[in-house]
Amino acid sequence: MAGPSAIVLFGATGDLATKKLIPAIYDLANRGLLAPGSGLVGFARRDWAAEHFQERVADAVKQYSRTGFREDVWQQLLEGIRFVGGDLADDAAFIELGRVLGELDRTNGTGGNHAFYLSVPPAAFDIAVAQLRKHGLASKKDHSNAWHRVVIEKPFGHDLASAQELERKLSRAFDPSSIFRIDHYLGKETVQNLLAFRFANTLFEPIWNRNYIGHVQITMAEDIGIAGRAGYYDGIGAARDVIQNHLLQLLALTAMEEPTSFNGIDLSLEKRKVLGAARVPADFSNHTARGQYAGGWAGGTQVAGYLAEDGIPPDSTTETFAAIRVDIDNRRWAGVPFYLRTGKRLPHRVTEVALNLRAAPHLPFNGTDVRNLGTNALVLRIQPDEGVTLRFGAKVPATTMELRDVNMDFEYGTSFTESSPEAYERLLLDVLLGSEPLFPRPEEVELSWQILDPVLAYWAEQRTAPESYPPGTWGPPSATRMLARDGFSWRRP
Amino acid sequence: MIKKFTGTNTAELQRAIDSARHQLGTTSGMVLTLIVVAELDEFDQALAACVQAGREHPSRIVLLTNGLARADRLDASVRLGEDAPGEIVTLRFHGALRQHRETVVLPLLLPDLPVVVWWPGESPADPGNDPIGRLGTRRITDAMGAPDPIRALEVRARNYCPGDTDLTWTRLTRWRGLLAASLDAYPMVVESAEVRAAPGNAAGHLLGAWLSDRLNLPVRVDHGGVGRGVNFVVLAGEEGEIRIERTDGNMAVFAAPGLPERIVALTRRDLNTLLTEELRRLDDDLIYAESMAALVRRLDEHE
Numbered sequence: 001m002a003g004p005s006a007i008v009l010f011g012a013t014g015d016l017a018t019k020k021l022i023p024a025i026y027d028l029a030n031r032g033l034l035a036p037g038s039g040l041v042g043f044a045r046r047d048w049a050a051e052h053f054q055e056r057v058a059d060a061v062k063q064y065s066r067t068g069f070r071e072d073v074w075q076q077l078l079e080g081i082r083f084v085g086g087d088l089a090d091d092a093a094f095i096e097l098g099r100v101l102g103e104l105d106r107t108n109g110t111g112g113n114h115a116f117y118l119s120v121p122p123a124a125f126d127i128a129v130a131q132l133r134k135h136g137l138a139s140k141k142d143h144s145n146a147w148h149r150v151v152i153e154k155p156f157g158h159d160l161a162s163a164q165e166l167e168r169k170l171s172r173a174f175d176p177s178s179i180f181r182i183d184h185y186l187g188k189e190t191v192q193n194l195l196a197f198r199f200a201n202t203l204f205e206p207i208w209n210r211n212y213i214g215h216v217q218i219t220m221a222e223d224i225g226i227a228g229r230a231g232y233y234d235g236i237g238a239a240r241d242v243i244q245n246h247l248l249q250l251l252a253l254t255a256m257e258e259p260t261s262f263n264g265i266d267l268s269l270e271k272r273k274v275l276g277a278a279r280v281p282a283d284f285s286n287h288t289a290r291g292q293y294a295g296g297w298a299g300g301t302q303v304a305g306y307l308a309e310d311g312i313p314p315d316s317t318t319e320t321f322a323a324i325r326v327d328i329d330n331r332r333w334a335g336v337p338f339y340l341r342t343g344k345r346l347p348h349r350v351t352e353v354a355l356n357l358r359a360a361p362h363l364p365f366n367g368t369d370v371r372n373l374g375t376n377a378l379v380l381r382i383q384p385d386e387g388v389t390l391r392f393g394a395k396v397p398a399t400t401m402e403l404r405d406v407n408m409d410f411e412y413g414t415s416f417t418e419s420s421p422e423a424y425e426r427l428l429l430d431v432l433l434g435s436e437p438l439f440p441r442p443e444e445v446e447l448s449w450q451i452l453d454p455v456l457a458y459w460a461e462q463r464t465a466p467e468s469y470p471p472g473t474w475g476p477p478s479a480t481r482m483l484a485r486d487g488f489s490w491r492r493p
Numbered sequence: 494m495i496k497k498f499t500g501t502n503t504a505e506l507q508r509a510i511d512s513a514r515h516q517l518g519t520t521s522g523m524v525l526t527l528i529v530v531a532e533l534d535e536f537d538q539a540l541a542a543c544v545q546a547g548r549e550h551p552s553r554i555v556l557l558t559n560g561l562a563r564a565d566r567l568d569a570s571v572r573l574g575e576d577a578p579g580e581i582v583t584l585r586f587h588g589a590l591r592q593h594r595e596t597v598v599l600p601l602l603l604p605d606l607p608v609v610v611w612w613p614g615e616s617p618a619d620p621g622n623d624p625i626g627r628l629g630t631r632r633i634t635d636a637m638g639a640p641d642p643i644r645a646l647e648v649r650a651r652n653y654c655p656g657d658t659d660l661t662w663t664r665l666t667r668w669r670g671l672l673a674a675s676l677d678a679y680p681m682v683v684e685s686a687e688v689r690a691a692p693g694n695a696a697g698h699l700l701g702a703w704l705s706d707r708l709n710l711p712v713r714v715d716h717g718g719v720g721r722g723v724n725f726v727v728l729a730g731e732e733g734e735i736r737i738e739r740t741d742g743n744m745a746v747f748a749a750p751g752l753p754e755r756i757v758a759l760t761r762r763d764l765n766t767l768l769t770e771e772l773r774r775l776d777d778d779l780i781y782a783e784s785m786a787a788l789v790r791r792l793d794e795h796e
Contacts, residue, residue: 223504223600297593299503299600300567347600348507371776372607379604385511391605398773407606409522411514472596493604 001032002432005113005147006039006080006104008097010088010128011120012053013044016153020184021119022057023064024424029077030067033429037108039080041100043093046085053083066422080108088120088127094135101137112146115431121232122155126169133173149178151431154245155236156181156440159456160449167442180431181445185246185351186438187423187430190386190412194253194353195262197380197388204378207357209332214358214375215486216338218250219493220382221346223299223472226320230311238322239290239452239459242342246351248275248326248448249440250382251338254353255328264436268444275447277330278338284458286485290466291321291476293345298472303345305471319466320344321475323482324455337486341479345471350493351382365401372404377491386412386420498569503600506569510580513573522551523579525775526603528610529556530625535638538764539613540581545765547577550772553603554581557594557625562587567597595624602628607775611768614638616645621654633771635660642695643716647792650702650785655777661695662781663767667759668700668723671737671747679749681730683708689715689725697723699784704728706787722761 007025009017028034042053057077062069082100086093104110114137118128129150132138138148150170157163170179185191198204207213220242226233233241249271255278256270281287295305307314321343328338357376370393379389388410396402412420430438459466467476474490483489494517496509527546531539536558543554554577560568565588572581582601586594602608610629612620620626620634636659639645649659676683686704690697694716700723701714708728718724720740728735733750737757745759 297590297596300590300597301502302565302589347602348503368776377605384508385514389604396773402774404524404775405606406524407522470596472599491605492602 002028002035002038002429003113004035004037004108004110005115005432006041006101006108006110007428007432008041008043008101008114008116010043010116010118010124012042012083013046013056014119016119017042018056018060019064020422020424021117021428022060023066024422024428026061026065026073026077027067027422027425028429030065030070030073031425034077034432036076037080037110038077039082039101039104039108039110040077041097041104042081042083043097044083044085045087048083048085050081050083054078054081057081066425080104080110088124088131091131091135094131094137098135098137114147115149115151117151117431119153122157122166125152125166129169129173138173147178147434148174149180149431149434150174151180151182153182155240156245156442156445157449158236158240160446160453163442163445163449167445176442177434177436179442180427180436180439181442182427183245183249183440184423184427185382186249186440187425187427188382188386189420190380190382191250191253192438193412194250194380199258208355210334210336212357213336214356215336215488216251216254216356217354217491218247218254218338218340218352219354219491220246220342220351221349221474221493222342222344223346223348225293225303225306225345225471226309226312228310230309234312234316234318237290237318238320238342238344239324239456243322243324243340244448244452245440245445247340247342248278248451249444250353251275251278251326251340252444254355254380255333255338257332262437264439264441267437268441272441272443272447274328274330275444275451277333278326278328278451280324280451280455281327284455287325287482288455288458289321289323289341289476289479289482290319290459291343291469291479292316292318292466293320293343293471294468296471298345298470299347303471305468315465317463317465319459321346321466321469321479323475323479324452325482325486326451337488339483339488339490341475341490343475346474347472349384352493353380353382354378354491354493355380356488356491365403369400369402372402374405379491494574495570495572498571500564500566501569502567503597506571506582506601509571510573510582513571517574523553523603523606524550525552525607525609525772526601527552527554527772528598528608528625528629529554530610530612530616531556531558532614533558533560535614539611540583542613542765542768543581544577546768546772547579547581549769551578552772553579553601555598555601556581556583557598558583558585559591560585560587565589595628598625598628607631609633609772609775612638613764615640616649618648619652619654620649620657621652630656631775632657633660633768634658636695637661637664642693643698646695646698647788650788650792653782653785653789655782658771658778658781659695659699660764660767660771661699662778662784663771664696664722664762665700665703666770668726668737669703671757671759672704672726672728672735675735675747675749676728679732679735679751681732681735681750683710683728683730686710686712686728687715687726688712688723689718690723691718691721692716694718694722699788700726702788702791703780703784705791706783 252271323341616634617623636646705712721742739745
């Protein structure tokens, strides 16, 4: 259970707060993980009374909470819910925020422990942090044992330089150990299971290297378009939005060596080592691909192309699909390409890490008997159908020695009937507990930009639009060619 | 469990399948995705055949039909754990969506597994270049489902592309097996060959093409047979003849040089059995390809 504290939600009326953060806070309370008297302070540009915000919170909980609405838990939570209306630039609002927090500390016993969740556009990070500092809400040195933590969401900058700049500004106001960068993927059960899978078993470690693994494909596909996020998305694009954080973190967890322990420092050390050894091969034209979705029919509905979306300039060169090859220069992975791809308006929502094993050195079968046989594969399914798949060859029941690929599946949902906590539940709890392992550290963020920056620069130099792809397909032809060149093909996830 | 949807999309169907799997506690363990493109009146028979085939090959079966509503709408149903081990998704396309069926099917293909497309009735002239056909690694047509089966088979032959097969070929498996085995057992130089089949029977046509390709001699195909399906095959040489004669569509008489006549069970098999057999091999059928090429050569010679 987390000690008594208050969470301040900047952007409390936004989509993320309504659908994820508020329900997660309630679910924590419902599971008995939130101290009685915990505070929840909404901050937004609205002229609302506290009662109105409380109603909004209740609606969000009823609609989106995982564990179901219970009146008694709600009453407990309700005691600590406050609202402060105002602009981020508005000094009076921050003075009011300070007063509300002081009052919560006295009446609810939150003891000066405050977590500031910046669920606002990245452009607003600066002003929010500056205001917190100015009004003494982020004080680094506090004479009591109270803590002040700040939580930010990706993107952490848009390149290496801006990420470093953001880091400087944050660390001026907050202690480095008090800055929590949320990559909600790392809070997912299946990502955490990746650590269990690799380091709790003896079965997989012997094959987890270049001797057995031929190549790795990491995919995060979304079937939706940019869905009203034009302002955020245009100019950012798929690579900055997803590859820089989610996919490179998944790569790091897949490829890193065994950490000495699972505490934040040790885990990050291994991730940094592997990210430091990773690079995109120099010939970017052959080893990267980018695309932009066109309009048409997808999945049973007619959808607009990227350029026709509301708020997107008709000559935008922002990519909605990105694929890159990453090579890791160390003993374990030399010669094993890691292919990372992500996109919007792909056929369906799926995230997975697929390790494709090398072909058997010799097949003592007839050529025609093994034509249906691929190579073995181990697939870690992150979402939505969480689990692990092992693909191997087996004999087809008949009189001939004919072989075919079969799958052995482990399904999270059936092996553990308890539903997995939402990623935000876990991460919010960790913020309140001050537990760091699941949050990327600034060094990891910077190393990820170092990998991606040259590719982004190369794309920007091209001055051409990304290759268009029909909605609801697996991306542009250049992505297919990119793998074909290396003798592989993309898996259909 | 059966769930029905009106005016749906693939994201909703995918969620329904995932939640049904969780509720039923089934793990997938499936071996292929089978896409079935049927007309409304073929729906029940096609579904029955799929369920049967699904017992030997647990699969996700995606059954496509066109509906009559004017609105651009997708109706669907999802069945899991009902009467077959796999998953059955039926899709009914209305309005303009009928022109974009492949955009609905693509998201529903199972990860990484082979995809087979089956047209139980009429099939496109060029299945390998059909928008749905292109999704498949194997395409199964049935010339006998067309109004003019022989003509349909000829069109198939001209547009052959690797991965295609026709159930006409599957119907011949036993005949071909018996003929090949008897030539192994009683080797002789075949000097002439003849096939007799029912009028309009495409299998007889294809059997003739196969024999002429394998034996490298012209084969006469007579479509004046009075029995059902293929009635009669004879391979003649100096030593005598190998002959199979079936008039009741069930039992055949088999004769080979120096042997008394014997009876052989050569029952015409139903659709379910044919499909199940066809799904056993998921690679290209080279002998079929060569026989279809022989059929094309013969057509060209006649022109």
